[in-house]
Amino acid sequence: MARTSDRDLFLKRLAKLSGADGGFVTNEALRAELKWEKPKYRAIHSSLRQEELIVVKRGRGGLVALAGNKKTERMKIFVSYSHVDKDLKDRLVKHLRPLEHENLVEVWVDHQIKAGDDWDKEIAKKLGEADIVLTLVSIDFINSKYCYDIELEKALEREADGESQVIPVILRSCLWTKSPLGRLKALPTDGKAVTTWSDIDEALTVVASGVRDAAIALLEHG
Known part of the structure; x- marks a missing residue:
């Protein structure tokens, strides 16, 4: 047998x-x-x-x-960033697309807000639904009242309540370790800023891989 x-x-x-x-x-x-x-x-x-x-x-x-007729729940990712870093944000989102093709995540960024929508209300809604919050850290992120005092504060509150996971993605060198993000494990490896890598695509690949691991861990182990 x-x-x-x-x-x-x-x-x-x-x-x-x-x-x-x-x-x-x-x-x-x-x-x-x-x-x-x-x-x-x-x-x-x-x-x-x-x-x-x-x-x-x-x-x-x-x-x-x-499986049957059920579908796997995709992890909702909220991307918080300074608009000064829009180009780097766009490049990162491209590197996250393969995770969407896996039906593993659903990435949301503020350019998806439709004309006529209430900007603050829509951001609060999406942030409140997020399983993972990626904070794209730079000196402009830290100096942004909206990013730092509103989005980050809410994200950290939800993480403290076990409702989401905050992952700092260090785009440009700054004193982020002295902020509330300093206690969190950052991406890329060892929190080395993306722009300091000789190959930015390599850095963003490392970030995407780390986000993938986090999404799988949340899905498979709660």
């Missing part, structure tokens, strides 16, 4: 726990049912998610279900 593969076993046990309605179950419950260590569970989970055989969403340490 052929041995059941780990992938098939994962799907069978998930179907068992989901019941007839195919509902979501917690990662903790499924891992306990499988009696697997975390590294093995995460590897199989990630593979099946990428193949769209399972769908995942946030909550209670991460929830999972068989």
Whole structure:
């Protein structure tokens, strides 16, 4: 008799726990049912998610279900930046597009506000919905009353409440470590400013990879 593969076993046990309605179950419950260590569970989970055989969403340490007619919840990303840094922002957004193609994230920036919309209200709404807030840090970001005193303050409040994750992306060198962002892990590597890299595309690729890791961690583990 052929041995059941780990992938098939994962799907069978998930179907068992989901019941007839195919509902979501917690990662903790499924891992306990499988009696697997975390590294093995995460590897199989990630593979099946990428193949769209399972769908995942946030909550209670991460929830999972068989795909069926369900869709994976995409992590909502809010990009906070100074308009002085618009060109760098645009380049970063391009590097985040592959994550959207994976159905992993949904990126929002303020140029998506439509004519006639209430600017402040729409920004507050999108910021309040965000799973991840990318703060594109430069001296102009820090000196911007709107970015620093309004968007950043709200983002940090939501992070403190466990509602979102704030990721500083250091665009240009400045004393950001002396700000409230200084306690957070920044991108690119070691918070080295994007504009100090010899290849800016390489720096932004590192940023996109870090954002991808954060989005997957939120999806798979709550």
